[in-house]
Amino acid sequence: MEIESPGAVTYPPGLVVVAARHAFREHSRAAAKPLSLVFDSSGDGTAHESSPRLLMLTGDTFDLILTVGTTSRGKTLGGVVMPAATVAVGIRRPLRATIALPADDAGVLAETILPCGTACVVVESTTGETYQSDWLTL
Amino acid sequence: MDVHGAQDHVASNTIDASSGSLTLLVERARRGDATAWNALVDRFAGLVWGVARRHRLSQSDAADVSQTTWLRLVEHLDRIEDPERVGGWLATTARHEALRVLRISDRQLPSAHDDFIDLLPAEDDAPVDADLLAEERDRELWELIAMLPPRCQLLLSVLTAESRLSYVEIGQALEMPTGSIGPTRARCLEHLRRLAATRGITSVHGVS
Numbered sequence: 001m002e003i004e005s006p007g008a009v010t011y012p013p014g015l016v017v018v019a020a021r022h023a024f025r026e027h028s029r030a031a032a033k034p035l036s037l038v039f040d041s042s043g044d045g046t047a048h049e050s051s052p053r054l055l056m057l058t059g060d061t062f063d064l065i066l067t068v069g070t071t072s073r074g075k076t077l078g079g080v081v082m083p084a085a086t087v088a089v090g091i092r093r094p095l096r097a098t099i100a101l102p103a104d105d106a107g108v109l110a111e112t113i114l115p116c117g118t119a120c121v122v123v124e125s126t127t128g129e130t131y132q133s134d135w136l137t138l
Numbered sequence: 139m140d141v142h143g144a145q146d147h148v149a150s151n152t153i154d155a156s157s158g159s160l161t162l163l164v165e166r167a168r169r170g171d172a173t174a175w176n177a178l179v180d181r182f183a184g185l186v187w188g189v190a191r192r193h194r195l196s197q198s199d200a201a202d203v204s205q206t207t208w209l210r211l212v213e214h215l216d217r218i219e220d221p222e223r224v225g226g227w228l229a230t231t232a233r234h235e236a237l238r239v240l241r242i243s244d245r246q247l248p249s250a251h252d253d254f255i256d257l258l259p260a261e262d263d264a265p266v267d268a269d270l271l272a273e274e275r276d277r278e279l280w281e282l283i284a285m286l287p288p289r290c291q292l293l294l295s296v297l298t299a300e301s302r303l304s305y306v307e308i309g310q311a312l313e314m315p316t317g318s319i320g321p322t323r324a325r326c327l328e329h330l331r332r333l334a335a336t337r338g339i340t341s342v343h344g345v346s
Binding site: 011012013015016017019020021023024026027040042043053094116117118120134135136137 | 167172175176179180183184186187197198199200201202203204205206208209210211212213235238239241242
């Protein structure tokens with residue numbers, strides 16, 4: 001009895017290949033500054049299983065803390081930007097519209113429901129500079 | 139890299155994904171050549187997908203891991219130091235991201251079926267009249283592979299992916315000493331042969 005190489009049956013679904021090809025269009029359109037991820041609780045083995053995922057990011061003049069929870073409708077995203085009201089925060093998704101995360105006067109971001117999937121954080125400062133994080137699987 | 143502008147001027151010719159220098163493909167992709175990028179995708183999509191699926195991820199999670207991996211490559215194209223090892227870079231990135239997603243999902247949705255490994259073939263666009271006998275054989279092989287230790291499943295998946303990686307790249311991707319890949323591969327295949335023999339399968343082409 002002969003069996004074909006498993007490589008043949010592990011080729012990804014067509015949509016996955018299309019998404020990989022389309023990734024090429026998602027290169028930063030402008031020269032965005034890096035929004036550095038300084039902490040991600042998903043890499044912290046001590047985090048409690050029911051804790052929301054905690055992401056801490058930093059730009060040149062501001063810091064951003066995001067919390068990512070899970071609901072039956074998708075991911076909930078909230079957080080705080082420090083110092084307050086210095087930047088506009090958004091979630092960029094491949095080939096889809098960027099979702100704005102409005103902040104109040106204290107810099108607290110309104111909790112927003114996001115679809116699961118790949119996204120990155122984009123921040124625009126009041127001086128017009130754009131920052132972008134690495135792509136993350138939320 | 140002005141990807142969008144360059145895409146408008148992409149040559150209509152295609153690039154054979156299985157041949158040609160990876161350095162050349164990466165260089166061309168860096169300059170915005172979408173056909174070179176597509177050739178990289180064609181060459182390594184199976185590898186990235188295979189790595190993601192071997193980490194107990196659902197099909198949708200594996201798709202997200204794949205997309206994240208490719209998006210990261212786009213962003214890091216200019217920083218790939220050795221383009222000939224881009225396959226290893228992709229496998230390593232996919233593995234790390236898959237482990238991250240797995241940790242998140244394990245925390246958020248603790249399951250009594252943690253050991254379940256979904257090894258069903260991908261829902262691709264195979265023709266309806268696909269060879270049923272081949273399907274049956276593949277299914278049987280997957281059943282056997284699913285009985286191997288997870289490390290063996292992952293190693294055999296990477297070794298048999300359509301995009302061949304060097305042992306150095308595999309070692310980096312799976313965090314294994316290069317010298318142990320060959321012996322581990324031999325043990326895994328021997329294990330697979332013994333399992334196959336119990337079902338009357340004595341010849342397994344493509345994985346020897």
